[in-house]
Structure formats: C-alpha cells, structure tokens
Amino acid sequence: MLEGPAGGNPFVEVSLSAEFRKGRRVFVPEGFYDGEGVYKVRFMPDEEGVWRYRTKSNKRELRGVTGEFLCTSARAGNHGPVSVRNRHHFGYADGQAYWPVGTTCYGWALKTAVKKRQTIASLRRSPFNKIRMIVMPFAGSRTRLFPFPGKSREDWDFSRFDPRFFHNYERCLRQLMALGIEADVIFFHPYDKGRYGFDMVPHSVNIRFLRYCIARFGAFRHVWWSIANEFDFLRTRKMSEWDSFGRAIAKHDPYGKLCSIHNGALMYNNQQPWITHASIQNGSAVADFGRARIYRDCFRKPVIYDEVCYEGNLRVRWGNLSGEEMTHRFWQGYIAGTYVGHSESWRKGLKRDSSWLGSGGKLEGKSWRRMGFLRRIMEEGPQEGIGPVDGDDMCVGGIRGRYYVVYFGWEKPGRWKVDLPRGVPDGARCRIDIIDTWDMKVKPVRGVITLKTKGRYHVVGANGEVIRLPRRPFMAIRIRILD
Amino acid sequence: MLEGPAGGNPFVEVSLSAEFRKGRRVFVPEGFYDGEGVYKVRFMPDEEGVWRYRTKSNKRELRGVTGEFLCTSARAGNHGPVSVRNRHHFGYADGQAYWPVGTTCYGWALKTAVKKRQTIASLRRSPFNKIRMIVMPFAGSRTRLFPFPGKSREDWDFSRFDPRFFHNYERCLRQLMALGIEADVIFFHPYDKGRYGFDMVPHSVNIRFLRYCIARFGAFRHVWWSIANEFDFLRTRKMSEWDSFGRAIAKHDPYGKLCSIHNGALMYNNQQPWITHASIQNGSAVADFGRARIYRDCFRKPVIYDEVCYEGNLRVRWGNLSGEEMTHRFWQGYIAGTYVGHSESWRKGLKRDSSWLGSGGKLEGKSWRRMGFLRRIMEEGPQEGIGPVDGDDMCVGGIRGRYYVVYFGWEKPGRWKVDLPRGVPDGARCRIDIIDTWDMKVKPVRGVITLKTKGRYHVVGANGEVIRLPRRPFMAIRIRILD
Numbered sequence: 012m013l014e015g016p017a018g019g020n021p022f023v024e025v026s027l028s029a030e031f032r033k034g035r036r037v038f039v040p041e042g043f044y045d046g047e048g049v050y051k052v053r054f055m056p057d058e059e060g061v062w063r064y065r066t067k068s069n070k071r072e073l074r075g076v077t078g079e080f081l082c083t084s085a086r087a088g089n090h091g092p093v094s095v096r097n098r099h100h101f102g103y104a105d106g107q108a109y110w111p112v113g114t115t116c117y118g119w120a121l122k123t124a125v126k127k128r129q130t131i132a133s134l135r136r137s138p139f140n141k142i143r144m145i146v147m148p149f150a151g152s153r154t155r156l157f158p159f160p161g162k163s164r165e166d167w168d169f170s171r172f173d174p175r176f177f178h179n180y181e182r183c184l185r186q187l188m189a190l191g192i193e194a195d196v197i198f199f200h201p202y203d204k205g206r207y208g209f210d211m212v213p214h215s216v217n218i219r220f221l222r223y224c225i226a227r228f229g230a231f232r233h234v235w236w237s238i239a240n241e242f243d244f245l246r247t248r249k250m251s252e253w254d255s256f257g258r259a260i261a262k263h264d265p266y267g268k269l270c271s272i273h274n275g276a277l278m279y280n281n282q283q284p285w286i287t288h289a290s291i292q293n294g295s296a297v298a299d300f301g302r303a304r305i306y307r308d309c310f311r312k313p314v315i316y317d318e319v320c321y322e323g324n325l326r327v328r329w330g331n332l333s334g335e336e337m338t339h340r341f342w343q344g345y346i347a348g349t350y351v352g353h354s355e356s357w358r359k360g361l362k363r364d365s366s367w368l369g370s371g372g373k374l375e376g377k378s379w380r381r382m383g384f385l386r387r388i389m390e391e392g393p394q395e396g397i398g399p400v401d402g403d404d405m406c407v408g409g410i411r412g413r414y415y416v417v418y419f420g421w422e423k424p425g426r427w428k429v430d431l432p433r434g435v436p437d438g439a440r441c442r443i444d445i446i447d448t449w450d451m452k453v454k455p456v457r458g459v460i461t462l463k464t465k466g467r468y469h470v471v472g473a474n475g476e477v478i479r480l481p482r483r484p485f486m487a488i489r490i491r492i493l494d
Numbered sequence: 495m496l497e498g499p500a501g502g503n504p505f506v507e508v509s510l511s512a513e514f515r516k517g518r519r520v521f522v523p524e525g526f527y528d529g530e531g532v533y534k535v536r537f538m539p540d541e542e543g544v545w546r547y548r549t550k551s552n553k554r555e556l557r558g559v560t561g562e563f564l565c566t567s568a569r570a571g572n573h574g575p576v577s578v579r580n581r582h583h584f585g586y587a588d589g590q591a592y593w594p595v596g597t598t599c600y601g602w603a604l605k606t607a608v609k610k611r612q613t614i615a616s617l618r619r620s621p622f623n624k625i626r627m628i629v630m631p632f633a634g635s636r637t638r639l640f641p642f643p644g645k646s647r648e649d650w651d652f653s654r655f656d657p658r659f660f661h662n663y664e665r666c667l668r669q670l671m672a673l674g675i676e677a678d679v680i681f682f683h684p685y686d687k688g689r690y691g692f693d694m695v696p697h698s699v700n701i702r703f704l705r706y707c708i709a710r711f712g713a714f715r716h717v718w719w720s721i722a723n724e725f726d727f728l729r730t731r732k733m734s735e736w737d738s739f740g741r742a743i744a745k746h747d748p749y750g751k752l753c754s755i756h757n758g759a760l761m762y763n764n765q766q767p768w769i770t771h772a773s774i775q776n777g778s779a780v781a782d783f784g785r786a787r788i789y790r791d792c793f794r795k796p797v798i799y800d801e802v803c804y805e806g807n808l809r810v811r812w813g814n815l816s817g818e819e820m821t822h823r824f825w826q827g828y829i830a831g832t833y834v835g836h837s838e839s840w841r842k843g844l845k846r847d848s849s850w851l852g853s854g855g856k857l858e859g860k861s862w863r864r865m866g867f868l869r870r871i872m873e874e875g876p877q878e879g880i881g882p883v884d885g886d887d888m889c890v891g892g893i894r895g896r897y898y899v900v901y902f903g904w905e906k907p908g909r910w911k912v913d914l915p916r917g918v919p920d921g922a923r924c925r926i927d928i929i930d931t932w933d934m935k936v937k938p939v940r941g942v943i944t945l946k947t948k949g950r951y952h953v954v955g956a957n958g959e960v961i962r963l964p965r966r967p968f969m970a971i972r973i974r975i976l977d
Contacts (some may be wrong), residue, residue, distance in 0.1 A: 278791045282763050293788075295886060301778050302785050308761045309792035328886065328951060403778060403811065468811060 013066065015073045017048035022171045023219070025050070027073050029066045033058060033082075038265045042066070042073075043226035046174035053230035055092070055266060056082040057104065092232040093193060093269060095287055099313050099348050100396030101269075104232075108396070110389040111315055112341075112382050113141030113195065115354040117202075117240070119371030120144055120183035121154035130371030131186050137374060138383030141193040143237065143273075143317060143352065146180065146224060147209045149202035151369060157207070158220065164208040169216045177227055188233045195290075195317075196228060197237040197273070198256070201244035210247055217252075218259050225263045236260050236268055237290060241275035257285035273317055281310040292318035294329070297340040300420065301405035303347035307398070314349040316340070321368055322376040323356035330356035330368070334377025335449065339420055339485060341378075341385050342448055346408030346418045348398025353382055384451035388489070392416070401432035403468075412436070415490040418448075423482045429460060429472035431490065437463050439492050443478060446487040459493065496549065498556045500531035505654045506702070508533070510556050512549045516541060516565075521748045525549070525556075526709035529657035536713035538575070538749060539565040540587065575715040576676060576752060578770055582796050582831050583879030584752075587715075591879070593872040594798055595824075595865050596624030596678065598837040600685075600723070602854030603627055603666035604637035613854030614669050620857060621866030624676040626720065626756075626800060626835065629663065629707060630692045632685035634852060640690070641703065647691040652699045660710055671716045678773075678800075679711060680720040680756070681739070684727035693730055700735075701742050708746045719743050719751055720773060724758035740768035756800055764793040775801035777812070780823040783903065784888035786830035790881070797832040799823070804851055805859040806839035813839035813851070817860025818932065822903055822968060824861075824868050825931055829891030829901045831881025836865055867934035871972070875899070884915035886951070895919070898973040901931075906965045912943060912955035914973065920946050922975050926961060929970040942976065 016025060027042035029052040042052035050073055056062050059082050066076040085091065091104025101109040114137070119130045134142070148154045156176040161167035187194050198221060203210040212220075228234045238256050239245060253272060260270055261284070271290035272279045281289040289310045296302045297319050307314045322337040323330040332340075337353060344351035355367040355376045367374060397408045400415065409415035411434035417427070429443070443456040461473040480486050499508060510525035512535040525535035533556055539545050542565050549559040568574065574587025584592040597620070602613045617625070631637045639659040644650035670677045681704060686693040695703075711717045721739050722728060736755060743753055744767070754773035755762045764772040772793045779785045780802050790797045805820040806813040815823075820836060827834035838850040838859045850857060880891045883898065892898035894917035900910070912926070926939040944956040963969050 278794065280765050280794075281792075282765050295784050295888065296788065299782070299784060301782060302788060305776075305779065305785060305788040306792060309764075309789060311761065311763075326950060405778060467809060 013042075013050040013052075013073055013076060014048050015044075015050045015068075015070055020170055021050075022223075025068065025070050025073065027052065027066065027068045027070075029054070029064045029076075031056070031062050031064045033060055033062045040229060040265050041222060041226040041263060043223055044174075053226070055230040055232055057091075057266075058082065059084055088191060089232070092266065093235075094267075095269070095313055097395045098311065099307055099398060101313060108390075108394045109140070109193075110386055111141050111193075111350040112138055112386045112389075113143065113193075113315070113317065113350070113352040114139045114379070115143040115317070115352055115368060116371040117143070117145045117197070117200075118149065118152040118154075118369050120180050121148055121152045121156065122370055126370060126372055127183065129373060131190070133367075133372065133374045134187070134190055134192060137379055138386050139353070139379070140191060140386075141195060141352075142187060143195040143197060143240075144183075145197045145200055145240065147198070147200060147203070148207060149200060150204040150206040151202070158209075164206070167208070169212050172220075172223055177223075181227065184228060184231055184234065188231060191233075193233045193235060194231070195235045195237050196224070197240045198224065199239040199242070199245060199248075201241055201246075201275070210245055214252060214255075217256065221256060221259050222263050225260065229264050229266060229268065234268065236264070236270040238270065238272040240273045241292065242272050242279060243277035244275040253279065254283065257283060261285040271315070281312060286312065288313035288315060290315050290317045292316075294318070294320040294332075294340065297343040297347075297349075297351055298336075300343070303344050303349045304399045307347065307349055315352060316344055316349060317352040319351055321354040321356045322378050323366065323368075324358050325356050326358070334381070335485065337376065337378035338381040338385075338448060341382060342418050342485070342487065343420065345385060345389065345397070346399075346406065346416055348396065348408060353379060355379075381448065381451060384448065388416075388446065400434065401468075404432045407432060409490075412439075413492050415488075416446075417488040417490070419480075419484070419486050421484045423484050424480050424486070425482045427478045427480055427488055429462070429476045429478065431462070431470040433464065433468050433470060435462050435470040435492060440494065441490050441492045444489040445478065445480065446489055447481075447483070447485070448487055449483075449485040453489075462492075496525075496533040496535075496556055496559060497531050498533045498551075498553055503653055504533075505706075508551065508553050508556065510535065510549065510551045510553075512537070512547045512559075514539065514545050514547045516543055516545045523712060523748050524705060524709040524746060526706055527657075536709070538713040538715055540574070540749075541565065542567055571674060572715070575749065576718075577750075578752070578796055580878045581794065582790055582881060584796060591873075591877045592623070592676075593869055594624050594676075594833040595621055595869045595872075596626065596676075596798070596800065596833070596835040597622045597862070598626040598800070598835055598851060599854040600626070600628045600680070600683075601632065601635040601637075601852050603663050604631055604635045604639065605853055609853060609855055610666065612856060614673070616850075616855065616857045617670070617673055617675060620862055621869050622836070622862075623674060623869075624678060624835075625670060626678040626680060626723075627666075628680045628683055628723065630681070630683060630686070631690060632683060633687040633689040634685070641692075647689070650691070652695050655703075655706055660706075664710065667711060667714055667717065671714060674716075676716045676718060677714070678718045678720050678754075679707070680723045681707065682722040682725070682728060682731075684724055684729075684758070693728055697735060697738075700739065704739060704742050705746050708743065712747050712749060712751065717751065719747070719753040721753065721755040723756045724775065725755050725762060726760035727758040736762065737766065740766060744768040754798070764795060769795065771796035771798060773798050773800045775799075777801070777803040777823065780826040780830075780832075780834055781819075783826070786827050786832045787882045790830065790832055798835060799827055799832060800835040802834055804837040804839045805861050806849065806851075807841050808839050809841070817864070818968065820859070820861035821864040821868075821931060824865060825901050825968070825970065826903065828868060828872065829880070829882075829889065829899055831879065831891060836862060838862075864931065864934060867931065871899075871929065883917065884951075887915045890915060892973075895922075896975050898971075899929075900971040900973070902963075902967070902969050904967045906967050907963045907969070908965045910961045910963055910971055912945070912959045912961065914945070914953040916947065916951050916953060918945050918953040918975060923977065924973050924975045927972040928961065928963065929972055930964075930966070930968065931970055932966075932968040936972075945975075
C-alpha cells in the first residue's frame with residue numbers, strides 16, 4: 012500500500028508496478044489505484060523465503076519504493092494455485108490433484124448481504140470446489156454497485172473505476188478462498204441487454220478493465236480468468252477482439268493463471284496459446300456416450316463442460332434437467348476424462364431473481380449432493396486423472412492396465428460380464444466395486460478376480476465372471492488392477 | 495517442355511520456375527527435371543484468355559524462355575478444381591457443388607498393369623468421386639518402381655528422383671481425372687516398416703520430395719494434398735516437422751489446393767492455416783448420433799471422416815464392418831454436415847495383396863452401391879450443403895426452414911410423428927419422402943403437409959400427421975419446405 016496523487020485521474024494518469032525478486036525469480040505485477048490517494052501492488056509469491064521489491068511508476072512519490080518480506084510456508088488448507096497437469100487434468104501447486112467439481116452463480120457477488128451469506132452457507136455445505144461468477148453487472152443483477160463511477164447508462168465515467176465495486180467483489184473472492192473454492196471470474200458476457208451499456212464500451216476501456224481486474228485479483232491464488240460467457244452471443248465484439256483480450260491477459264497476468272473462454276453456439280479456437288483449458292457449453296456432449304472425449308482430442312487441453320443445461324423446472328430446455336440427468340452428465344464427463352459444471356434454475360412465480368444460477372441463495376436440486384459422491388470417487392481414483400482407454404469402448408474411462416470405470420448411464424443392466432478393453436496382462440488380478448451413482452453407494456464385489464485376454468480386443472474374467480446388477484439406471488463398475 | 499543440362503545432378507543443381515501472367519493475375523509454379531535433359535513447368539490457368547510466361551532458372555539455357563498460349567473454355571465434364579465452400583462444404587471452380595463420396599486404395603498406382611486396369615474399371619462403375627492414394631511405396635506394395643533411383647534400402651540415391659516412378663503415377667492420376675475422380679494424394683505414411691527406409695530420410699529430402707510432387711502434380715486440377723496417413727504413427731517425425739511440411743506445401747503450391755493431414759490416434763491441430771479441411775480417422779464418430787458434428791464445430795472447416803473402419807471380414811476390428819454399418823456411417827456423417835470415406839478389406843487365404851484398401855482390384859462389398867444412392871440424395875438436396883440444425887436433435891440434418899433429413903440409423907420405428915426442430919414458420923407447407931437407405935428407394939408421402947409451431951422447440955404437422963415406417967433399420971425421412 013502506497014500513498015500517491017489523488018487529484019486528476021489516477022486510473023489513467025498514473026502507472027505503477029513493482030518488481031518482486033528472489034534470486035533469479037522475478038515477477039512484475041501491475042499495481043492499481045484504490046481510491047482516496049491509496050495505491051496498491053499485490054503479489055503472490057511462489058516460493059518460500061525472502062522476496063525483495065522495488066516499485067516503478069511515472070510519479071515520483073510512487074517510484075523506487077523498496078522493501079522485503081518473508082514468504083512463510085503455506086497454511087494448512089492452502090495448496091496454492093491450480094494449473095494444468097498431465098495435459099487434460101489439473102493440480103495444485105503443492106502437488107495435490109485438483110478435481111474440478113464446479114457450479115455457476117453468475118451474479119451472487121452483486122446481491123444483497125443476506126443473499127450473499129446464504130450463498131456462502133450453501134457453498135460451505137456443498138461439494139463444489141469451483142464457481143463461475145461474472146464481474147460486469149448484467150441486466151437482471153439488480154446491483155447498486157458498478158465498476159465505473161455513475162448511476163445509469165447515461166452518465167458512466169469509463170475513464171475511471173469505482174473501487175467500492177471491487178472492494179465488494181474481493182470480499183466475495185476472499186470468502187470463496189476461505190472455503191477452498193476456485194473462482195472462475197468471467198470478465199464479459201452478453202447479458203447487458205441495453206440496461207447499462209457495459210457491452211458497448213470501447214475496446215481500450217475493456218483492456219483497461221482487464222488490467223485493473225488482473226492487478227486487483229491476480230494475486231488471489233484461487234482466481235481463474237474466463238474471458239467471457241457465451242462470447243459469440245456478444246455481437247458487438249469481433250473475433251479479433253476476443254483474441255486480443257486473451258493476449259492482454261497473457262501479457263499482464265504475471266502468473267499465467269488458468270484462462271478460458273466460454274462459447275455460446277460458436278466454438279472458440281481453444282488451441283490459442285493463451286487458452287489453458289476449453290470451457291465448453293454443450294449439454295449434448297455429455298448426454299450420451301462417445302461425445303465428450305472428442306473436444307478433448309481436438310483441443311488437447313483439459314475440457315470443462317461449464318454449461319450442459321441446468322437442473323431445474325424452467326420451460327426453456329437449458330433450465331429443466333432432472334437431477335438424474337444432471338448427475339448423469341457429470342459421470343459422462345468423468346469417464347471421458349473431462350469435467351462438468353453444475354447449476355440450478357427454478358421457476359417461482361414472478362420473482363425472477365430466485366435461482367441459484369443467477370443469484371446464488373439455496374441449493375434446491377437433487378444433483379448437487381451426488382457431485383460430492385462423484386468427487387469422492389475421483390479422489391479415490393488415480394491422482395493423474397483418467398481418460399478414454401479405448402477408441403471403441405465408449406462407456407469405459409480409466410488408465411489402461413490400472414484402473415477402469417464402466418458407466419451404464421440410463422441403461423438398466425441386470426448383469427455385467429467382466430469385460431475390459433485390451434491392455435491388461437494375462438493373469439492380472441483386480442478388485443471390483445459396484446457403484447450406485449444415484450444412491451451414492453459403493454458395494455465391493457467379494458474376492459479378487461483374475462483376468463485373461465480374450466481375442467484381440469478384450470480382457471475378461473478367467474472364469475467368465477459375471478457381476479449382478481440391480482436393473483437400475485446410473486450404475487457404474489469400478490475395477491482396480493492389483494499388483 | 496525445355497531442354498537443359500543432363501549432366502551433374504539436375505534435381506539439386508538446377509532451379510526452374512516460370513511466371514505465368516494474364517493481366518494482373520500471376521502464378522509462379524516451380525518446374526521439374528523429368529530425366530534425359532528434359533525440363534518441364536506445368537501450369538493450371540484459372541481463367542480463359544491469353545496467358546504469357548517467362549521462365550526463371552539458375553541455368554542460362556533454361557532462363558528467360560517466353561511464350562504465350564490461349565486458355566480455351568473448359569471441356570464438358572471439366573468443372574475445375576474443388577475448393578472449400580460455405581465453410582463446411584466443397585464446390586468446383588465452375589460453381590457446381592462437389593459432394594465428396596470417397597474411397598481409399600492406398601497402393602493401387604503401384605500395382606501391376608492388370609490390377610490397375612481392374613481398379614479403373616471398378617471405379618468407373620462406382621459412385622466414388624474421390625480416392626485416397628499413397629505416393630511413397632510401403633512394405634506390402636510389391637512395387638518395382640521407386641521414387642528414388644536404386645533397388646533396395648541399401649542403395650537409394652536420395653539426392654535424385656526416378657522420373658519413371660512419377661510417369662507411372664501420373665498416368666494413374668490422368669485416368670482418375672478422366673473419370674472425374676479427385677485424387678487425394680498422400681505424401682507420407684507409417685507403413686514402411688523397415689522395408690525401404692523411406693520413412694527415415696532426412697527432412698531436407700522430404701521437403702525436396704514435396705516440392706517435386708507439387709511441381710509435377712500441382713497442375714492437375716483434381717489433385718488434393720494429404721500430408722500423411724496416420725501421421726502420428728510415423729514416430730520418426732516430430733510435430734514441428736509436420737507443421738513444416740504443411741508450410742512447405744502452402745508455399746510451393748501456387749493454387750492453394752485442398753490440403754489435409756490424416757490422424758492415427760492423435761488429432762492434428764486442424765486449425766493450422768495450411769489445413770483446408772479436417773481428414774479424420776475415427777469410426778466411432780459416425781457410429782452413433784451427435785458425435786460427427788463436434789469435430790466440425792471445433793475445427794470450423796469441412797470434415798471428411800477418411801477412415802471409419804472398412805467393410806470387410808478381417809479379424810481386426812478396423813477391417814470388419816458389415817456393409818450395413820459402413821453405409822450407416824456414411825449417413826451419420828451426412829446428417830452432421832460432414833463426409834465419410836469408404837474402403838474394403840477382405841481376408842482371402844494367404845494372399846495378402848487382395849483387398850481393395852491396399853491394392854484396388856474389384857469392389858466386393860455391399861456398401862459401395864449405397865454410396866451412390868446417398869450421393870444422389872446429396873445432389874438432390876440444397877447445393878450449399880447441409881448441417882446440424884439444432885443442438886438437441888441429433889438425428890436431423892438440413893438447413894433450417896428449408897430442408898431436413900431425419901435419419902433413424904439402427905432403430906426400427908414403425909411410425910414417425912412429423913416433428914422438426916424450431917425454425918419453420920407457422921403455416922409453412924412441406925413435402926415428405928420416406929427414404930430406405932439400404933434398399934435405395936425413395937417413396938414420396940402423398941400430398942402436402944402444413945406445419946405449425948408446438949411449444950418452444952418443435953414444429954409439427956398441423957393435424958398431428960404421422961408417417962408410417964416399415965420397422966426396418968436405416969430408414970430416413972426427407973422434408974422439403976415448399977414456397
């Protein structure tokens with residue numbers, strides 16, 4: 012925290028950054044003006060020990076301020092930032108695997124204090140470790156705080172920011188951090204609908220907004236960048252502008268945090284280097300077998316299906332999944348080596364502001380608890396993450412020769428003859444569990460089963476073992492190869 | 495044709511190109527040495543009228559040769575080269591739509607004269623208008639002609655080419671041209687298996703080979719470039735080399751011909767600018783609904799599933815599709831706005847060289863005739879090509895509001911209640927045909943049906959019309975909106 016000029020327009024007239032150094036490690040995050048003559052530079056060290064810093068600025072009083080601090084070891088529960096690991100998966104900086112089990116509450120940070128408390132309480136009880144949330148207010152957000160000074164679309168001052176808006180947003184971010192929930196912060200969206208005109212600001216203001224957000228939020232270890240929600244529905248922006256937002260983030264974020272862009276109907280080129288993982292809207296991709304893995308194969312990055320329609324009772328089909336279907340989609344994503352996002356949208360009389368998706372509040376669906384069960388299964392599985400094990404066995408995910416999950420979806424089999432794709436040596440032994448993904452139960456099959464190759468493509472039980480199943484949907488089989 | 499130096503090594507010592515000019519239009523194709531002191535520069539003009547040329551060379555006798563010729567109008571049946579049209583589809587230069595209905599005969603051009611005649615006779619009877627064929631001999635190709643002078647892997651002279659090899663290949667290309675069949679020429683492949691060592695030559699030789707092929711084949715209007723078959727199975731090459739092959743093609747092909755690279759297990763980044771369309775191996779992508787379109791959405795280019803397993807009776811699963819399944823996969827591709835490739839592989843005693851896939855010869859499967867029927871349906875449909883019309887109706891392709899094909903695959907419905915995705919105005923009238931994709935019959939439904947919107951997502955018959963179907967698999971419904 013530094014004191015500096017409060018006059019003029021510090022947001023555009025004052026440049027500030029600081030070089031943080033420890034041995035050969037150097038980070039140069041930008042600082043920001045926090046109002047009332049106060050300037051800040053935030054920094055997230057990535058190594059224990061003494062860090063030295065020195066500020067840079069075009070203003071004399073902010074320039075050349077030096078100091079040092081000791082970065083101590085992380086507190087319990089702080090695993091550091093999440094990054095991509097093993098091409099299609101994620102891990103914390105301390106080495107622990109991170110399994111994205113996310114939900115979406117676009118506007119929760121813009122709501123009343125009561126509603127925010129309710130949301131945080133819901134999240135605390137929930138299995139979610141990731142949340143998608145919007146920065147820019149949207150038509151239905153009913154907020155009285157705005158990122159720019161002003162009261163309505165007639166009088167915004169786009170040359171400044173309103174620090175009060177960001178103070179509130181950061182309080183919300185800190186609450187999520189305390190819960191161990193990653194914040195997937197969405198910069199732009201197409202939901203202004205003429206209300207505030209925030210989707211019509213000049214490109215240069217958008218870039219300044221991105222830099223200000225990065226300077227403020229970038230040092231929060233749990234923050235991810237989502238360039239936009241349904242980017243292609245924001246018809247005021249060209250594809251070249253989306254690319255330039257991505258490049259700006261890559262340039263100004265000193266940490267290379269996770270960064271994605273969420274599509275509407277048009278798929279972004281997720282091979283762009285500033286994109287760390289594909290954030291995809293496509294419910295049908297996880298509604299049936301063999302689809303989810305294709306995005307993974309095309310983009311060769313982690314895939315999170317951040318919008319697959321929502322559990323709820325709206326008339327629109329994007330908001331009327333049953334809890335069963337929502338849970339089914341999470342499992343489809345899992346066996347394909349991808350991840351799925353949750354939300355809920357409920358119709359309740361005339362009050363439109365009542366659903367978890369837009370506002371947070373209470374979780375009322377049936378699926379959210381089941382995500383916790385899936386998260387447990389993920390955590391019990393291989394720490395490097397699973398994926399498709401064979402091109403032609405669409406209902407099996409795993410790691411060849413080690414671990415398999417066979418998932419039956421809406422089918423109701425009464426039995427499953429032990430049958431895995433090739434890749435397990437003859438004589439290997441395995442333990443098998445029957446998983447009821449809906450009742451959230453794991454039932455071990457007694458004993459150990461020996462496997463043998465059958466023909467060119469199959470591995471079966473040496474004695475033709477058959478597992479009895481209860482003729483209910485949403486059953487899965489977990490096979491762990493021993494030795 | 496020019497005469498020039500025959501001594502030394504003309505393949506590396508002589509550079510030759512010619513500038514062809516008509517008004518502001520300029521092309522500068524490279525020439526090539528054809529042996530025995532003969533040099534050639536081939537050119538494919540793209541406009542009628544007088545073209546002037548002037549050669550360039552590092553050899554005095556080949557330099558500054560000028561001349562002109564009159565490009566007359568195209569002969570009947572010559573529609574010019576094919577290029578991408580309407581993002582996901584293809585068209586000839588004269589404006590006619592091109593519907594890829596392709597087959598694969600990797601090695602047919604390397605076979606005996608008898609076998610080649612047989613292949614050409616089969617193609618003449620077939621509906622195929624595209625063929626994938628390899629340039630570099632492969633382990634089982636049993637050829638006595640090689641692109642490099644020499645007899646075995648011990649004595650190839652990689653600094654030269656053997657024009658006789660290319661003369662044969664070009665005769666084959668010309669025969670295809672006469673049949674109106676596009677030649678998808680595959681430069682590299684992983685099937686050498688230590689036989690010739692052609693997969694181990696230095697990068698610079700590969701680049702020279704590409705340039706020589708482009709100089710020789712580039713002026714053939716029906717030639718496409720396929721950088722490799724199953725590129726990732728060729729483990730001697732790094733990804734950066736594949737990229738550099740693509741860049742070399744883009745640089746040396748003055749016409750910007752169609753160019754793709756065919757994958758094994760690893761998907762190439764088909765967003766690279768030198769890739770005009772995705773050439774994909776993935777049988778499961780077209781084995782069921784909702785998969786094929788995903789590649790299309792990711793790459794935003796035409797998608798040709800050039801390998802979806804083959805009709806045949808091999809023990810390996812890539813070679814034992816039934817004719818029904820092969821045909822089914824073509825239709826799955828079609829309703830997704832993509833295209834599928836055919837081939838056949840039959841086991842016949844010990845003679846390994848007998849299958850259409852590797853050698854050509856006779857078509858013996860059941861599916862190839864059905865591709866002709868599908869091609870007729872394509873040709874009767876909208877000339878700009880069709881695609882998925884709605885995110886959630888995976889069995890329907892078409893153009894919203896104009897044309898729909900509902901395909902039932904392996905299902906055996908006894909009836910179909912008229913039901914289309916939203917996007918047809920109330921009161922629109924349509925004609926409906928019942929298509930039996932296996933029996934190759936179109937049966938019009940009598941009369942005209944009026945449509946009306948039902949709810950948010952459906953358009954149905956105004957009187958709840960129901961179409962009776964014969965409870966057989968592979969049925970489709972074609973709906974053409976009138977007015």
